[in-house]
Amino acid sequence: MPQLVSIAGLSVAFGGVPVLRGVDLALEKGEAxxxxxxxxxxxxxxxxxxxxxxxxxxxxxxxxxxxxREILGASAAELDRVRGGxxxxxxxxxxxxxNPVLTIRKQLCEALALHRxxxxxxxxxEARRLLDLVGIPDAGRRLEAYPHEFSGGQIQRIMIAMALAxxxxxxxADEPTTALDATIQAQILELLSTVRRELGMAMVLxxxxxxxxxxxxxxxxxxxxxxxxxxxPSNQLFADPVHPYAQGLIGALPPLDGPRRRLTxxxxxxxxxxxxxxxxxxxxxxxxxxxxxxxxxxxxxPIADDRSVACIRAEASRRALLGVAAE
Amino acid sequence: MSPPLVEVSAVSRSYAMxxxxxxxxxxxxxxxxxxxxIAKGETxxxxxxxxxxxxxxxxxxLGLEPPDGGxxxxxxxxxxxxxxxxxxxQRAxxxxxxxxxxxxxDRRLPVATQIxxxxxxxxxxxxAEREDRVRELLRAVxxxxxxxxxxxGALSGGQRQRIVLARALATKPNFLxxxxxxxALDVSIQAQVVNLLADLQAQLSLTLLFISHDLxxxxxxxxxxxxxxxxxIVEIGSADDLFARPEHPYTQALVSASPAPGRRSxxxxxxxxxxxNPAARPSGCAFHPRCPRAIARCASEVPxxxxxxxxxxxxxHLVAGAATRDAA
Numbered sequence: 331m332p333q334l335v336s337i338a339g340l341s342v343a344f345g346g347v348p349v350l351r352g353v354d355l356a357l358e359k360g361e362a363x364x365x366x367x368x369x370x371x372x373x374x375x376x377x378x379x380x381x382x383x384x385x386x387x388x389x390x391x392x393x394x395x396x397x398x399r400e401i402l403g404a405s406a407a408e409l410d411r412v413r414g415g416x417x418x419x420x421x422x423x424x425x426x427x428x429n430p431v432l433t434i435r436k437q438l439c440e441a442l443a444l445h446r447x448x449x450x451x452x453x454x455x456e457a458r459r460l461l462d463l464v465g466i467p468d469a470g471r472r473l474e475a476y477p478h479e480f481s482g483g484q485i486q487r488i489m490i491a492m493a494l495a496x497x498x499x500x501x502x503a504d505e506p507t508t509a510l511d512a513t514i515q516a517q518i519l520e521l522l523s524t525v526r527r528e529l530g531m532a533m534v535l536x537x538x539x540x541x542x543x544x545x546x547x548x549x550x551x552x553x554x555x556x557x558x559x560x561x562x563p564s565n566q567l568f569a570d571p572v573h574p575y576a577q578g579l580i581g582a583l584p585p586l587d588g589p590r591r592r593l594t595x596x597x598x599x600x601x602x603x604x605x606x607x608x609x610x611x612x613x614x615x616x617x618x619x620x621x622x623x624x625x626x627x628x629x630x631x632p633i634a635d636d637r638s639v640a641c642i643r644a645e646a647s648r649r650a651l652l653g654v655a656a657e
Numbered sequence: 658m659s660p661p662l663v664e665v666s667a668v669s670r671s672y673a674m675x676x677x678x679x680x681x682x683x684x685x686x687x688x689x690x691x692x693x694x695i696a697k698g699e700t701x702x703x704x705x706x707x708x709x710x711x712x713x714x715x716x717x718x719l720g721l722e723p724p725d726g727g728x729x730x731x732x733x734x735x736x737x738x739x740x741x742x743x744x745x746x747q748r749a750x751x752x753x754x755x756x757x758x759x760x761x762x763d764r765r766l767p768v769a770t771q772i773x774x775x776x777x778x779x780x781x782x783x784x785a786e787r788e789d790r791v792r793e794l795l796r797a798v799x800x801x802x803x804x805x806x807x808x809x810g811a812l813s814g815g816q817r818q819r820i821v822l823a824r825a826l827a828t829k830p831n832f833l834x835x836x837x838x839x840x841a842l843d844v845s846i847q848a849q850v851v852n853l854l855a856d857l858q859a860q861l862s863l864t865l866l867f868i869s870h871d872l873x874x875x876x877x878x879x880x881x882x883x884x885x886x887x888x889x890i891v892e893i894g895s896a897d898d899l900f901a902r903p904e905h906p907y908t909q910a911l912v913s914a915s916p917a918p919g920r921r922s923x924x925x926x927x928x929x930x931x932x933x934n935p936a937a938r939p940s941g942c943a944f945h946p947r948c949p950r951a952i953a954r955c956a957s958e959v960p961x962x963x964x965x966x967x968x969x970x971x972x973x974h975l976v977a978g979a980a981t982r983d984a985a
Contacts, residue, residue, distance in 0.1 A: 368843035481931045511706035512870065513928045513947075516914035520927050538843065541916030568918035582848035584877035586915060587901045592855075593877065595848035599813045 332397070334359045334499060334532055335380075335417075340392035340402075342372075342379045347604045350375050351556040352392070354630060357500065357532055362523075364543030364564060365536045366579070367553035370600055373536045376553075377502050381417060382409050415445045418493035422505035424485040428477040434461075434488055435473035438495065445496030460491040465521060483514035487521065494525065500532045507542065519546055540583060544568050549636070552576045555601055555611035558630055562637040572639045574616045574647050610641070618643045618650065660733065661694040662832060662864045668692075668717050668727030670710075674936055685936045687713040689888040690727070692962075695881075697831075700858065700865040702879030702896060704872060704911070708935050710888040711868045715834045718866060719753055720744065731832070749779045752825035756837035758817035762809040768820045769795070769805030775827040794823040797860075798853060815846035819853065826857070834866045839874060851877055872915050876900055881968075884908045887933050887943040890962060894969035904971045906948045942974065950975055 335357045342350035350372045357363055365373045378384050380394040380402065394402040401412055413419075421427055429437060438457040442448055448456055454473075461469035464487040477485060486506060493501055503522060507515035523546060526533050537543050543550055544564050551561045552573065560573040571577045581594035598615040601607055607614050613623040622642055630640040641647060670688040675681070688710040695701045703711045716722040718729055720736045729736050731751065737743035755761050762771055769791050776787045795805050798819040809817055818838060825833060838854070839847040855878060858865060869875050875882055876896050883893040884905065892905040903909045913926040930947045933939065939946050945955035954974050962972040 368845065483931060511932050512872075512914045513706065513910055514932060516925060516927045517929075519916075520925070539916065540844070540918050544918035545916045564918075579844055580918065582844045583918070584848075584851070584873040586873055586876060586912070586917060590877060590897070593848035593852055595852055596845035597849075599815060599846065600843075 332359060333357065333395075334361075334397060336393075336395045337376070337380055338393045338395075340376060340379060340394060341390070342375050342384065343389045345387065346389075348606070349556050349603050350379060351606075351627075353553075353556075353558055355551060355558065357534065359499065360526075360530050360532050361549065362526065362533045362535065362547040364547030364550040365534060365553060366538065366540055366543050366550060368538060368600060370555075370603070371553040372556040373553050374504050375556075377419065377504070377534065377536070381413055381419070381502075383413075383419075414441065414493075414498070415496040416498055417500045417502065418496060418498040419502040419504065420486070420489045420493050420506050422508050424489040424509075425477065425482070427489055428485065430477050433474050433476055434480075438473070438488075438492055441492045441495035456495075460494055461488070463494070463525070464488070464491045465517075466491075481514075483510055483517060486510065486518050490518075490521065490525065494529070497529075498531060500534065501526070502534045502536070504536045505538070506535075508537070508539075515542075522546070540568070540579060552579070555606065556603065557611065557627070557640065559612065559641065560637075560639045561630065566637065570648075572633065572637075572644050572648055573612075573641050574618050574643070575612045577647065578615075616643075618647050620646075660697075662697045662732060663693070663695040663718060663866070664730040664733075665691060665693040665714075665718055666728050666730075668714070668724040668729060670713055670717060670722060670725055683936055686888050686938060687935060688717065688724075691885075691888070691890055692727075693718075693883065693890070693893075695832075695864055695866060697864055698858075698862045699880040700867050700878055702875035702882040703866065703868045703885060704870060704875050704882060705885035706870060706932050708887070708932060709885040710935075711885050712836055714885070715753070715836050715866055715868050719751055719834050720748065721753070745779070749775070749828040750830050751832040751834070752828070752830045754818075754821055754825050754833060754835045754838045756840050758814065758821045758841075759809060761821050762817060764809050767806050767808055768812065768817075769802070772805070772820065772824045772827055775824060779828055781828060790827065794827060797826065797857065798823045813846075814842055815849055818842065818850055822850075822854070822857070826861070829861075830863070832864045832866070834868070836868045837870070838867075840869065840871065847874070854878060872900060872911065884911065887935060887938060889943065889972065890970075891944065891972045892970070893962070894967070898967075899969070904965060904969060904976045905973050906950050906975070907944050942972075 333356050337353060337355040340350060340353045353376050367373045379390045393400060396416060435457055439453045442453050442456055457473060458469050466472050466484060466487055507518050535543055535547055547564050550564045550567045551558045554575050560576045571580055578596040584593060596615055601611055609624040609626055610628055613619040620643060628640045628642045630638045632638045633644060667690045668688060669690055671684045671686045673682045674685045691714055705711045717724050737747055772791050772794055773787055776790060792802055795802060800819055839850050851874060867878050879896040882896045882899045883890045886907050892908045900912050903912050910926045910928045928947045941957045942955045942960050945951040960972045960974045962970045965971050965976055
């Protein structure tokens with residue numbers, strides 16, 4: 331499969347403080363990739379940086395290729411074609427992404443006029459088709475409504491419709507359901523997977539919720555302190571996590587059925603980006619940390635087909651997990 | 658069985674809401690006839706989506722909000738009238754923890770001073786004893802006196818929530834109402850705080866009312882769980898089997914909507930329709946417009962919470978019907 335997007339050595343610093351420290355990530359056409367990590371791990375900054383959406387004082391370096399063409403540092407005109415046209419993005423707080431004093435029709439048609447070669451009634455018909463596609467009932471009449479007349483779940487549907495306006499090859503969904511109630515979250519996730527299947531679109535789902543990512547993605551990358559620490563097909567990651575941080579995240583999640591057990595909390599807190607520990611950033615919180623962990627930051631190395639992990643104690647960690655399972 | 662510490666009987670609370678600038682005001686029933694009992698040392702988990710009335714219930718139980726109808730009894734006695742000396746004495750026995758610890762703390766005071774404040778307000782101990790108590794409380798929440806000297810801005814989210822917890826425990830309360838206490842925290846920190854809360858509960862034999870939208874966290878910490886929908890309890894039962902065998906169609910949808918690692922979304926119940934508007938409450942069972950199993954009776958008759966075996970109670974015509982059939 332040809333690669334749609336490949337990111338290599340992407341780094342971002344704000345005022346000399348590194349927040350993203352060399353991210354390598356590749357995405358195939360039509361693939362769903364999940365990006366998990368806690369706040370400040372760099373999951374959103376990766377894509378904001380890749381698409382040139384960070385404020386000017388951010389220092390971005392590395393390489394981001396879209397079907398082989400470098401887009402990092404590309405001209406504004408070229409980026410305008412990429413953003414919305416090839417790669418679209420939706421955010422956590424959909425209400426603040428819409429203009430409250432314009433009707434949905436105006437805002438949808440604006441996106442369509444920018445990215446599609448449509449005129450007059452064609453634009454309106456397409457706007458209506460998009461609203462239908464995302465499951466807004468009575469789309470023709472609702473086009474004339476203002477954002478405040480919709481519920482939170484419907485607003486996120488409208489944002490998805492706007493993102494689809496440019497027929498993108500890749501949709502980046504940054505915590506798309508975090509602000510929504512559980513039953514509405516299930517609706518939006520189902521809509522995203524239907525749309526993706528029908529349009530053959532690739533998706534990056536950014537979330538702090540392991541469950542959301544596990545259920546909706548083919549492959550998952552776990553981020554910690556500005557780096558990817560483990561990458562694996564989602565069923566394998568959750569059945570057999572290798573990196574101690576990935577193990578910790580899964581152990582910290584209370585089970586919904588079966589016996590209740592004490593949660594295995596990861597001790598300590600995420601390191602301050604301005605005072606990053608030497609070597610592996612997770613070592614100070616890691617139960618398996620050994621002396622060499624403090625010397626150099628481990629790089630992401632393949633351990634099996636389609637799996638890679640950045641941990642020099644990966645073997646020990648795997649044994650520890652199997653030992654626990656064997657008991 | 659020990660007598661209940663908290664007894665809530667048929668409390669209701671409605672607010673007046675105006676639709677539009679000149680619209681007529683309509684009554685919004687935030688809580689409608691909720692009855693609960695919490696035994697000493699137990700945790701009652703209250704789950705529901707936004708607008709289900711779970712936070713209002715918590716506030717009524719604490720006496721922060723007077724109920725329009727019904728009664729709350731604490732240690733067998735009715736709640737004293739707000740503002741009286743008896744009320745203050747009673748309030749020292751019950752405390753609340755909110756979702757946003759930064760909003761609950763004063764950014765301009767060192768956190769140790771804030772932990773001390775309830776002791777000063779309720780006049781507990783001599784100044785030297787209060788200092789000792791603050792140190793003891795910091796230790797109880799696994800922080801050091803050095804953390805106590807800091808300002809809230811210099812602490813992480815998890816540490817701030819520990820400070821809020823220490824302050825709530827200062828007056829040695831018997832009862833804590835926790836309203837989404839870990840929802841704003843990252844998973845790894847959330848696990849630390851949940852474990853700490855469970856340890857403190859065991860050490861101090863605390864009784865908890867734990868309010869959250871997160872089914873996993875609620876199950877982890879609760880002995881009994883109640884599910885609320887539009888101001889009413891639709892199902893209540895023991896935490897161990899409520900989510901394993903949900904009976905009410907709404908609980909079933911809620912459990913099914915909760916994503917789990919290692920499980921694909923096959924066979925998920927996805928409810929159609931929006932979350933309900935408390936100002937426009939559907940007739941009969943409030944859940945019937947979204948219920949996949951609704952029958953004609955659901956639209957006209959409000960189902961009452963009825964026991965269906967074990968210690969489970971469900972408010973659903975379909976489930977109650979099944980139970981009576983089994984009995985016959």
